[in-house]
Amino acid sequence: MIIWTSSISVLLFRYIFKDNSADLRYIILGSLYPLFLDSIIFNLGISNRSQFLGHSLLFNVLLFFLVMIITKRNTRTRSNALLFSIGAFLYLVLSFTWSNQSVFLYPFFENEESSIVLSSQIKIFLNLIGISYLIVTLKNFKNLKLFLKNGKLL
Secondary structure (H helix, E strand, C coil), X not given: CHHHHHHHHHHHHHHHHCCCCCCCHHHHHHHHHHHHHHHHHHHCCCCCCCCCHHHXXXXXXXXXXXXXXXXXXXXXXXXHHHHHHHHHHHHHHHCCHHHCHHHHCCCCCCCCCCCCCCCHHHHHHHHHHHHHHHXXXXXXXXXXXXXXXXXXXX
């Protein structure tokens, strides 16, 4: 579901915020961050759960507040860090993390079972939607290179 969450995070950000000057690479990085953080924690043996801190709403809210407290107003660093945080929140919504209280509301609920389990066909379908959005938006290799260079879509 990596393609689904990343590409639709960009779509939702562009639709909701209508900010064409934002560096969308940070939205993508933010939408990948919960997966990478939890895989590092899992592989280091810190937790035996594949979804842990990165998928926790509390942890992501704390990250957002830290960005707001530590960074200086009206700077590129703050803008990019906020885009990163927005990407992480959008990932939590688009990956259906909210359906599992023991993950989403960690550390408040630890023994709940997931109420929604997506079939592999649904995951494939969602990824196809994400790929379709990328193809329609990027249109050609030149636009892809431009996006990778400056993080903007035409």
